[in-house]
Amino acid sequence: MIALGADHGGYRLKEAVKAYLEEKGIPYKDFGTDSEESVNYGPYAYRVAQSIVSGECEKGVLCCGTGIGISIAANKVKGIRAAVCTNEFCAEMTRRHNDANILAMGGRVIDEKTAVKLADIFLNTPFEGGRHLERIQQIAAIENGEKL
Numbered sequence: 001m002i003a004l005g006a007d008h009g010g011y012r013l014k015e016a017v018k019a020y021l022e023e024k025g026i027p028y029k030d031f032g033t034d035s036e037e038s039v040n041y042g043p044y045a046y047r048v049a050q051s052i053v054s055g056e057c058e059k060g061v062l063c064c065g066t067g068i069g070i071s072i073a074a075n076k077v078k079g080i081r082a083a084v085c086t087n088e089f090c091a092e093m094t095r096r097h098n099d100a101n102i103l104a105m106g107g108r109v110i111d112e113k114t115a116v117k118l119a120d121i122f123l124n125t126p127f128e129g130g131r132h133l134e135r136i137q138q139i140a141a142i143e144n145g146e147k148l
């Protein structure tokens with residue numbers, strides 16, 4: 001299950017990703033927002049992030065104007081690694097190296113076609129593990145208040 005969320009600035013990208021998931025027959029849960037009417041991104045980031053750490057959803061896609069605010073909010077939830085991506089290389093590498101569980105994108109930065117391409121790459125690229133596992137574990141250690 002893929003979790004989707006956006007504010008007004010990312011609404012159109014979210015809808016484009018949703019259409020892609022429907023076309024591919026990939027199950028998703030849309031946490032809103034449902035229009036381009038102005039809303040705060042925090043609740044959408046929170047709901048998508050919670051659905052992932054609870055195990056309800058496997059990965060998420062969050063969109064706002066830049067992808068930045070909504071990713072910062074999502075990254076406050078323990079266990080979330082949300083990455084803002086603007087190109088295919090970053091979408092691939094954040095899965096391979098960072099094991100990112102949320103792709104964040106900006107509706108004022110990239111177009112719908114690019115967003116769908118980045119989502120496709122993100123959702124189909126595995127984590128490499130190996131030397132990157134220790135790095136992910138260090139991120140978790142920081143979350144747990146440990147000293148590095």
Ligand code: RB5
Nearest residue numbers: 009064065066068069070
């Ligand atoms: C909303 O105007 C805008 O600030 C928001 O979508 C996002 O870009 C914040 O980072």
